[in-house]
Amino acid sequence: MPTTTVAPDATFFIALNAGSGHDETEERRSTIESVLGAAGRRFQLTMIDQPDTIDEVAAQLARQAADAGGVLVAAGGDGTINAVARQAINHGCAFGVLPQGTFNYFGRTHGIPEDLSEAVHALLASRLHPVQVGMVNERVFLVNASIGLYPKMLEEREVDKKQFGRSRFVAALSALKTILSPHRRLRLVLNLDGKLQRMRTATFFVGNNRLQMEQVGIPPLSAALEDGHLAAVAPRTKGKLGMLWLMLHGALGQLGRLNQADQLATFSFKRMQVKVKTLSRRRKIKVATDGEVSYMSNPLEFRVLDEQLLLLKPDPAPVSAPQTGPLPACAPGLVDIR
Known part of the structure; x- marks a missing residue:
């Protein structure tokens, strides 16, 4: 126990x-x-x-x-x-x-x-506080899990850090270099509560960290994380210029403004299956979890772990700001994106 x-x-x-x-x-x-x-x-x-x-x-x-x-x-x-x-x-x-x-x-x-x-x-x-844990297949993630361009970005970042040192500036330049390099879009089939949705995107990102969602400018998703959900983010945009535009908005904390422009799919969920359509059914998928890259079986099962992590941390300071309600399990507009 x-x-x-x-x-x-x-x-x-x-x-x-x-x-x-x-x-x-x-x-x-x-x-x-x-x-x-x-x-x-x-x-x-x-x-x-x-x-x-x-x-x-x-x-x-x-x-x-x-x-x-x-x-x-x-x-x-x-x-x-x-x-x-x-x-x-x-x-x-x-x-x-x-x-x-x-x-x-x-x-x-x-x-x-x-x-x-x-x-x-x-x-x-510090005192013990229960903390939400995400899972993809049998792998734990505390911050995020992702497939597509983001794992590639992490691998390139590690190479660049070994050469130029560890800093957020080096990480940003490395990310820019990866976005400008050739990359393929993913063909995904999402299963949310038995409903299938198709999507094409350069990267599929699942977050479990309030601060990260707030910094890129998607407050409703950060609120959803406080309500026992995971947050999914996927760019609909095509091409390098589109990805650069998204990266700039993310750096400025303004990704949330792009939802109305139909450039970004965002929604929250508790459990979801993601199948990556590939030429080989047995091919494993490269997945990044909290900055570490590994290969996992396709399809991927994302879920909130029932058992929480008991973390020693400082008691939170009183917050007087109004609460923001979570997004629905699947936000409108997440439809057949091809």
């Missing part, structure tokens, strides 16, 4: 991604050890030196956390957080985050500081 409470002195079992340079990694380790040591908090910090060992290491730490009534903590970017969170869900233990990535959508959404020292202090003062 998953935990519903955590002791004030529960041990932290920390998985620290060592993907950065040696000096930066040692500085992060020192910061975590210094803050927790000064607070007198028990912890076990394990370095993840090889990306292909992250699942094994996280599973081992999750078993220890579950047995000890402790907290499994991920220190890294959204991809690392995703991998460690999977094990927290599988083993039913509490979960904590020390965000250290480029965009840190998950941590920022939940009010967790990006500065490492501040994040460790926040972890010490």
